[in-house]
Amino acid sequence: MVYREPTHGWWCNARTYPTRCSYCGAEVFYFSCDCGSKVFFDSLGWPWPVHDCINNILKQVEIKIAEDYARRVAERQERLRRGWKIPIRACYPQEDEVVEEIGIVREILPVINVFKKFNLLPDSPFAIKLLGELARGNWMQITIHVDNLREDVLLSYTLLIKRSIWEAAGARLGDLVRFVAIGQYIPGRQAFWRCKNIRLVA
Numbered sequence: 001m002v003y004r005e006p007t008h009g010w011w012c013n014a015r016t017y018p019t020r021c022s023y024c025g026a027e028v029f030y031f032s033c034d035c036g037s038k039v040f041f042d043s044l045g046w047p048w049p050v051h052d053c054i055n056n057i058l059k060q061v062e063i064k065i066a067e068d069y070a071r072r073v074a075e076r077q078e079r080l081r082r083g084w085k086i087p088i089r090a091c092y093p094q095e096d097e098v099v100e101e102i103g104i105v106r107e108i109l110p111v112i113n114v115f116k117k118f119n120l121l122p123d124s125p126f127a128i129k130l131l132g133e134l135a136r137g138n139w140m141q142i143t144i145h146v147d148n149l150r151e152d153v154l155l156s157y158t159l160l161i162k163r164s165i166w167e168a169a170g171a172r173l174g175d176l177v178r179f180v181a182i183g184q185y186i187p188g189r190q191a192f193w194r195c196k197n198i199r200l201v202a
């Protein structure tokens, strides 16, 4: 029986982010896709050298990346080096829409008054009922930029997040994170993203 490693590319939602190795600080590229691949590369392009400063098992894995995808990633990097800025597009949810992505934390608002945010009278029984879970506990707001190579944009997700969830993740501004957010809706207000889960990519 011959087992063939899959080739990763557009079809498996491949994502490549320049970042820093959290162990040695080297500039690396984080690659992940829906097949479950999660790997740091030292540089882009064949033979895709895996960053192995902690000598982990990833070293043994040979990852095959589709050529046209790889070319686009490298070409994008070159444009960024020359000072090009990726356009940013705000992403608003539909109700109950779920998104799971990786991206970079670009803004943190440590204190959010949800009553004010949704233009409701503070602590009124009506507002508390309308806000449900949002009326309880401490909420923050973070903005995460997700790279969309196919459309050549950064998708900007602004999320409400419980302080306890944020603090457990231990992320800071500029960190690469994996997050799950769900679209929620308060009658008469614009739908918003609520962060269900977030963790550092490592």
Ligand SMILES: [Zn+2]
Pocket: 006, 007, 008, 009, 012, 014, 033, 034, 035, 036, 037
């Ligand atoms: Zn894949």
Ligand SMILES: [Zn+2]
Pocket: 021, 022, 023, 024, 025, 026, 051, 052, 053, 054
């Ligand atoms: Zn390293």
